Amino acid sequence: MDAGKTLEGVGKVGFVGAGNMAQAIGGALLRTGLLKASNIYVSSPSNTNKGPWIHFGTHTTTENGCVVENSDVIFLAMKPIYLDAALVDIKNTLKQPVSNKLFVSLLAGVPLKVLEEKIHRIVPDARVIRVMPNTPVLVGAGCSVFSCGTTATKKDAEVVKMMLSTGGICQEISESLIDAAGGLSGCGPAYVYLIIEALSDGAVKMGVPRAMATQFASQTVLGAAKMVLETGKHPGQLKDEVCSPGGTTICGIHALEKGGVRSTLMEAVEAATKRAAELGKNK
Template identity: 50%
Template sequence: MAKLDERIGFIGGGNMAFAIGSGLIGRGIVKPSQVLTSGPHIENLARWREIGAGTTDENNEVVEHTDIIFICVKPHMLEPCTTALKNTYVPSAKDGNKLFISVLAGTTVKSLEDKLTFFGSSEIKIIRTMPNTSMQIGEGCTVYTGNSHVTHQDLEKVHLMLNSLGVAQQVPETMIDAISGLSGCGPAFVYTIIEALADGGVKQGVPRQMALQFAAQTLLGAAKTVLLTGKHPAVLRDEVCSPGGSTIVGVHELEKGNLRATLINAVEKSAQRSAELGKK
């Protein structure tokens, strides 16, 4: 696995930031000493210190001392965050080489550029990403897009980082909100399905812990089958549904409960909400 020499910064040390940072350290892409994370309450950054990363309660220190900076605050905190940075900003000869990576839902590249206009270089490099929390176990699903100032080398570094934590793909920015609804929010939908399947098992007399393990493994196995065989899910489903068997009866119940329509609607509403968050 290739390694990066750059220092990696995180403005905001919450769950998504920690999934990325701990994943990069765990897979040897960077050393703990290369990582610096900021947050308003330094006591909340204890888990970062436990993995050897540096911490601070000053965002400007992250900008000053790191080369690749992940912006991991909530979308509504972007304005006060960048305003505070502007008030403490000290120009540096290294500014033109810094790369900002946003994980903010619904926040466009143009909006990020506007918020960071105070930064020394007029050609500030920005990449917008949409990751998901499965990055923490190396099974993430991330898309990204860069502005016109991002170089091919920058994109290679971002791809190395994100692809080491799962699957990563560069896409047009117009697709990102839709993918946010699909893979960004999708893990929560899948956790709900796992819980519901386990509840079904418990109702039929399966012990709770066993039901949860079997439900999760069933989804894992089915997902791997789709990815490794390349078959359409409908084809794989038909292979399980024997004529007059128990599976087709269960599938019928799913259809009566509008499971597919409900999931389609969930992705659509989440994608719409993602776009809305960036406009507030």
């Protein structure tokens, strides 16, 4: 597959920040053949996260400006608290003025208005799109949402959706919903990992070997999710179909309800959403 033709002229992609989320997106782009390693540039201030990128065969550097100069699409993939420092480094390490760049922010809580204001100081005609992906993008099972800035084009949206769809589903939404969507899909894998670990612990408590328990718990969660997506049935209906009168499952459900599992998971999404809003206000 010719990466440049597939991306309709957008031949090079950069990542300012080399951590887990950048690796997940970059890995998906490489795995599906949408981009070649030679068309990816990655910057990181240290060697801590560079190992996987070097293994991929991508260009790596410590200078953010090098990434911006050589890329058509630049993912801002650092932690939100490092945004200002990363932009200063871009400005200080640019060898020449640049234009016609699309910046894609992965920064939780930082609104488009703030991103545009800060980025335009360095690249006045930059277009900006804000994305909330999740790490299962790496294995083709991600869930990503995005919102476009004031100058982002329809083509920009198509390119971002194409890239993120290589790792799962991707949908454009209103920015007013992006913190809440991130509190669900962006943070949600961590909630599910905790649930898988707890289910495994329960099986171990009842005598099942750990490796077997974790495998069974993981497959059970995967299967339940596929049932919801592929049957189109409401989760409550699918739950009822498993709960026989006086049976084992309804007893387990009762235990979960007594533990407040629904309320706790709702509060987790709410807490993550509020924290994202707080991060945005700090900017």
